[in-house]
Amino acid sequence: MCGLGGSERMTYRIGIIGSGAAPTGSNVPPAAIREIAADGFAPELIEPRLRTFPMTPYDRGLTALAYLDCALEAEKAGFDAVFINTVGDYGIDEMKSATGMVVVGAGEATMAMCVNTGRRFSIVTIWPPKLNFIQLERLSSCGMQDRCASIRNVQEDREVEGVEQAAATTASLKDRNESLKRRIVDAINAAVSEDGADTIMLGCTCMAPVGPDVAAQVNVPVFESMRTGYKTAEALLTLGVRHSDAAYPKPNPENLSAVGALVAGQGNMDLGGDCEVCVIPEDES
Incomplete structure (x- = not known):
């Protein structure tokens, strides 16, 4: 160094x-x-x-x-x-x-923190599967494929087809929408119970407004990528x-x-x- x-x-x-x-x-x-x-x-x-x-x-x-x-x-x-x-x-x-x-x-640093606090992490992202190539590239470049249990997408492709739907989603994040937070928490719980994750990485820095709220509702470490x-x-x-x-x-x-x-x-x-x-x-x- x-x-x-x-x-x-x-x-x-x-x-x-x-x-x-x-x-x-x-x-x-x-x-x-x-x-x-x-x-x-x-x-x-x-x-x-x-x-x-x-x-x-x-x-x-x-x-x-x-x-x-x-x-x-x-x-x-x-x-x-x-x-x-x-x-x-x-x-x-x-x-x-x-x-x-x-x-x-944000991606590289948060993955590193996840593997310092657990054995396998899942990425929980607000965005749909069509954008998973972004996380997959980071996992590959950082050598983290074997430490990642899953990528959990809160929304489906049909829910985010353009700018208007994306803007509505981010507005909901800013407003800490309870329904959206519940979907994120559900995805985290599924990653733990079904995929074997013991640590969670929130997969977009746009999730910063709700990061502390969802972390308080689950029993595993949750790392919000911006912070x-x-x-x-x-x-x-x-x-x-x-x-x-x-x-x-x-x-x-x-x-x-x-x-x-x-x-x-x-x-x-x-x-x-x-x-x-x-x-x-x-x-x-």
Whole structure:
């Protein structure tokens, strides 16, 4: 691991990439992060210049490029860490290779916490099976397939066919809708009793508003991905360590400007990408 000289710093800036909301022009992070940020840490929202949602593997590649651009710009601006505020961890390996900051993804960090507190975990996600490719990629890349008992989907594909249904779901999450929370709790209980899970990972950071409520209603550890991932970033900064350069070799410095040039060449491009399934309204409190 590479030292950061953490003890010499009084305040650490953590860039939050991915708000789960439409662009606001603000640097205010989601409420769940504001509520748990410790003294000495300054989380700030960073909005991507290229906006799209990874509904397909192709779109996922565009999202990774957009998030990598955010990380490169964050390092130039003096941030100490970036937190990828999505279970998909888009661009995480590229960020670790290209930057010297602490880089944490919500998905990777939460899976690691699950296996530190149990033997097998299940992912319980509000979204339907057609989006499971996001979690499956993370399980494969993180080597967690054998530790994951199941992916439990709270909704079916027919329930989320477009933006309107997705917006209704996220509005229900924000309002802590009792019916939706009950469905999440039922999915958790089924993962434990039927799939053999002893630990639960909530499979989308948009579930942050209901995370504490559902955790209080079950008898196994429940890790909400936004809070867990953010706190992991704080922990690494406190310890003064980051990812290994042996695992993530540095690229040719001459190539680092290519990402920004590609993204900036099109200005602030919106490819229909105000996230169709992860919208947390900015007035969440």
